[in-house]
Amino acid sequence: MSRLVFKRYSSTITVKSTPSKAHHHQPIPVSSFPSGYLLTGVHAGVKKKAGALDVGVILSTSERPTSAAACFTRNAFKAAPVIISEKILGENVGRARAVVVNSGCANAVTGAQGIEDAWAMAKETDALLPSNSSASPPTTSQTLVMSTGVIGQNLPISKILSAIRSQRDGSQQTLGNDFNAWERAAKAFMTTDTFPKLRARKFNINGVEYRMAGMDKGAGMIHPDMGPPALGPLHATLLGCIMTDAAISPRSLQRALTYAVERSFNSISVDGDMSTNDTILLLANGAAAEKDGVKLKEIDEGTDREAFEVFKRELTDFTIDLAKLVVRDGEGATKFVTVTVKGAPTYKDAHRVASRISTSALVKTALYGEDANWGRVLAATGSVPLSSPLHTNKVSVTFVPSDGSRPLPVLINGEPEKVDEARASEILSLEDFEILVDLGGGEAVETAQYWTCDFSYEYVRINGDYRS
Structure with a gap:
């Protein structure tokens, strides 16, 4: 490890160089990713660096209704995307089919304009969703929104909407479900992060193989205290999104996520500061919930406790893995x-x-x-x-x-x-x-x-x- 020595007054300060953390990001086989999702990351120009990926899109393409759960910051100054996502989840009774995220600007403490911009991001992403004839018409947007970056600045919303629009059929479309697509989405989350944080795993419940994958970001302003949206007690930031092709009822998905977050993301700290934007989202689209050609019912704590406990355990272990990556990438951290x-x-x-x-x-x-x-x-x-x-x-x-x-x-x-x-x-x-x-x-x-x-x-x- 190299060392730099600086003179300050009469004392000598030895500064250790921050070790490289790139080895924590490795390619993942396509077979490990859950089915029924399309993802990408694109450059909108929110970040100043040319070509930097700063808008991520995640779509559930499953014919089955997609359950959604979330844990949001308890900071009194909740950012506009947190407020909007809570509202969407509540109005859709725990269902959502897409996620859109931007990095480079937190859209926090931005007043009425911030709320309007968050809604615009959600509705523009809705237009990318394939029609789903088996689902009842949505009463509101089907897209959850996340933002991360500097607090107190308005989004360059026209650039962001244009970037989302580029993912409709055309030469600029990069939506996919291979490693490159998942990696692009993970990179779009990054602010002061030094590597994209992406993981995937397989697990079995009642003889059926399911897959789970997710990404998160965070390196500073990390000391989350997150709770479920209205269903119970309630610069840089912690964001995460987890997707699975298992079928879980909305209420059980939320209970599993709340339990897992308490033992993972609510158990990490880089600097002791809670963000205005902390958000963890979880989608379960049921795309792999089939056995012997028969579509399985959604797992529910009340009807199949054993299956629910297996899912909760798998989710908790997975969220711990993701949460640890945030600490490993702590700003300036050497330990x-x-x-x-x-x-x-x-x-x-x-x-x-x-x-x-x-x-x-x-x-x-x-x-x-x-x-x-x-x-x-x-x-x-x-x-x-x-x-x-x-x-x-x-x-x-x-x-x-x-x-x-x-x-x-x-x-x-x-x-x-x-x-x-x-x-x-x-x-x-x-x-x-x-x-x-x-x-x-x-x-x-x-x-x-x-x-x-x-x-x-x-x-x-x-x-x-x-x-x-």
Whole structure:
């Protein structure tokens, strides 16, 4: 790893270069992608860079009705696309057939014009959808909208609408379902991301093979707190879209996504800042829901609990994979750190402690400095009120390397260990490692995980001048 040395006053600052993250993006076989979808990414001119993909389109072409679910930011300043997508999902009772996304401009805090522009994007994308005679006429748009980029600026809406329009039959159409099409769509999500975040997998339910694929983006302004749209408690940003060819009822799709997001996207942090645009969308078009030539009913928690639990588990594992990619691509990040808190009275307690450790500036700067400063971890832990008293004489802290080698306990049952500094340096020099905090509640209690990264000088540079 190369190092740059800068002089500042009388001290010397050593700056580690940010490691390349391109290896996290690899080609995916076409057979892994779900059927019944067409996607692309195109250049509209929202981004200044010539040819940069900045508008993505995703269409469900299945003859079956497509179930849709979402989790949106709980930020009070919800962006226009969040407001519009919530409305569309509500009016269509959990159904949607398309997604349109733009990067380069968040369309957030843009007033009435922002709402009008988001509607225009949705309706222009509706025109790309193939007619579906088996579906009842929609009462509103069938397209969900996402935007990401700088807050407080209006979209160059005419450019975006023209780019969407280019995907109608003609020489400029690039819609497809091969790896190139999925990759183009994933690239259209990107802002300060250094690589497109795209994953796919296969899974089986009741002897039928289904596929799931998805993409997300995010590198800064990452500390999501998302909830379902109106169905329950409710610059850069986190966006994600997941597609499956399984058939799931809208209510069960939403329940599965809400559960999965809490354990994945709501469990990551780059800088502790919640965006105005955070959105995760999930489409299930049922295109592969067939057995022995018979179309299967939609999976529903109430009628087939076992099948629903399998889907929920697959979705949760998949969203965790996507969420981790966001942290790995954290702005200026040199470390990927798993924070595990166990022995807590409740899952909520464990999750809150893990979140506090993951967002502590003192912890994150120590990680960058490769300093096993467990006192900072302990201070963050003790600052969180729990549902029952914390017994400090039962708390333990351990640094766990990702290479399977010997862990390093630094605190056991409230008593500090004599730390092997050389071993600590070995572990913290790794790109991946774990901070394990045991609150000492025994085995019959809850565990939660958070994924975070370090704070580097590069993070300050990027966010000191977004235009860079």
